[in-house]
Amino acid sequence: MRRLFKDLDLYYHKDCPVTRYRGLLARDSIRMRLAEVLRKYHRRDILLIAHSMGTIISYDVLTQTTPDVPINTFITIGSPLAMPLILKKILIEQGRDYKKERKPVTPANILNGWYNFSDLDDPVAFNYTLGDDYLPNSHGVSPKDTITSSALTPSTSA
Helix, strand or coil, X not given: CCCCCHHHHHHHHXXXXXXXXCCCEHHHHHHHHHHHHHHHCCCCCCEEEEECHHHHHHHHHHHHHCCCCCEEEEEEXXXXXXXXXXXXXXXXXXXXXXXXXXXXXXXXXXXXXXXXEEECCCCCCCCCCCCCCCECCCCCCCEEEEEECHHHCCCCCC
């Protein structure tokens, strides 16, 4: 992970390089910033859109930092949340036995929908579906997958 996914290594293992957050792990300072915004708007219908590594951060914040903030809809784009390494990290952080439990639960505070968009040509989100990797929450919400391929998109060049 350290060599191929330097951003993930920084997120999970390194101190935050930003002076304001000195002394905190990078993941804690990043989570704190997203949590502040979600709490600020907690009385509104929140549509949270996350891309790539942001989907990991958002999932972590929704399950661990702001489980009390209702999220109307969660949209993930190009998400690596189905990578075995990420699934394992999520289960470990939740204090669950990753050897017995292979599927995390959809965050309980997502009320109406989780929509996941993937592209078959995306090398990071190589497991394109999340729906078969996450259990539904108490509202019956689980990821709904839409898969596209840029190779199938008509070219606009002349």
